[in-house]
Amino acid sequence: MKKTLAVFLLLLVATMAFGHAGEVHSYMGTVTTMHDDGSFMLKKTDGKTMHAQVAKTTTYLHADGSAANASEMKVGTRVVVKVAKDGKTALSVKMAARKE
Amino acid sequence: MRRHWLIVVAIVALILIVASIVFVRMLRYGFSAHDQPTAIETSIARTVRHWAVPADLRDAKNPVPLTAQVLADARAHFADHCAVCHGNDGKGQSGMGRQMYPKTPDMTLAATQSLSDGELFSIIENGVRLTGMPGFGSGTAESAYGSWTLVHFIRHMPKLSAEEMAEMETLNPKSPEEWRQMQEEEAFLEPEEGHHH
Numbered sequence: 001m002k003k004t005l006a007v008f009l010l011l012l013v014a015t016m017a018f019g020h021a022g023e024v025h026s027y028m029g030t031v032t033t034m035h036d037d038g039s040f041m042l043k044k045t046d047g048k049t050m051h052a053q054v055a056k057t058t059t060y061l062h063a064d065g066s067a068a069n070a071s072e073m074k075v076g077t078r079v080v081v082k083v084a085k086d087g088k089t090a091l092s093v094k095m096a097a098r099k100e
Numbered sequence: 101m102r103r104h105w106l107i108v109v110a111i112v113a114l115i116l117i118v119a120s121i122v123f124v125r126m127l128r129y130g131f132s133a134h135d136q137p138t139a140i141e142t143s144i145a146r147t148v149r150h151w152a153v154p155a156d157l158r159d160a161k162n163p164v165p166l167t168a169q170v171l172a173d174a175r176a177h178f179a180d181h182c183a184v185c186h187g188n189d190g191k192g193q194s195g196m197g198r199q200m201y202p203k204t205p206d207m208t209l210a211a212t213q214s215l216s217d218g219e220l221f222s223i224i225e226n227g228v229r230l231t232g233m234p235g236f237g238s239g240t241a242e243s244a245y246g247s248w249t250l251v252h253f254i255r256h257m258p259k260l261s262a263e264e265m266a267e268m269e270t271l272n273p274k275s276p277e278e279w280r281q282m283q284e285e286e287a288f289l290e291p292e293e294g295h296h297h
Binding site: 026028045059060061063065066067078079080092094095096097 | 262263266267281286289290
């Protein structure tokens with residue numbers, strides 16, 4: 001009975017914890033480093049830096065909402081990164097147009 | 101013969117034990133919307149939902165022709181009225197959807213996509229009892245037209261593009277704080293020539 005209750009409690013706690021996951025956070029900043037795996041370092045507007053990881057599902061957009069390619073992002077590009085769940089992996093990266 | 105009776109008694113005893121554990125657990129922890137419905141609950145609910153669809157709608161085809169404009173209007177309608185629970189992509193991963201009981205479904209999956217046009221229409225118009233899905237229909241032709249266009253959009257969900265998602269984000273209802281954040285982000289992403297630190 002104790003084991004059963006322990007399993008139920010574990011499931012309940014896991015469900016509650018999962019219920020709080022998944023909030024989307026948005027970060028504005030300038031790309032300072034591009035890594036070979038596509039991840040990048042970002043200097044946020046509050047002056048702090050963060051490492052944004054990317055996944056196959058990460059979407060890249062221009063500021064006007066049109067589709068962009070990851071290769072368009074360079075050091076110095078201003079971006080808005082939406083990060084979810086794990087607090088690291090970018091769901092979407094919206095980038096400012098660069099004047100040549 | 102005696103062996104058959106023993107098997108029957110064992111099955112009944114097992115059912116009683118499981119029912120007792122469930123009952124004791126309910127008394128101890130109560131009910132929570134955080135839980136996931138059991139397979140039995142899901143099966144019963146889907147069967148009853150199927151019965152709830154009026155017979156003349158079960159096999160009905162969408163009478164509204166699919167055009168780019170119809171799809172765009174439905175997408176905007178969905179972003180404004182439905183995405184708060186279903187999420188723009190229809191996967192149910194919204195703050196509201198994840199907390200409901202039952203959770204809002206991932207509408208890109210077969211469980212939803214395999215429903216007929218008429219069943220989807222009926223769910224939008226009449227809602228689903230004992231869930232978070234309200235009946236949005238008003239019995240008017242205008243309401244019916246809107247619901248049929250949403251059926252087109254639900255069919256399109258598995259193929260939703262990043263651009264469509266981005267457009268929908270701008271159409272989602274927002275709190276004053278979210279409006280402020282969106283405007284701040286737009287200003288931040290303005291072309292560099294006009295951007296000053």
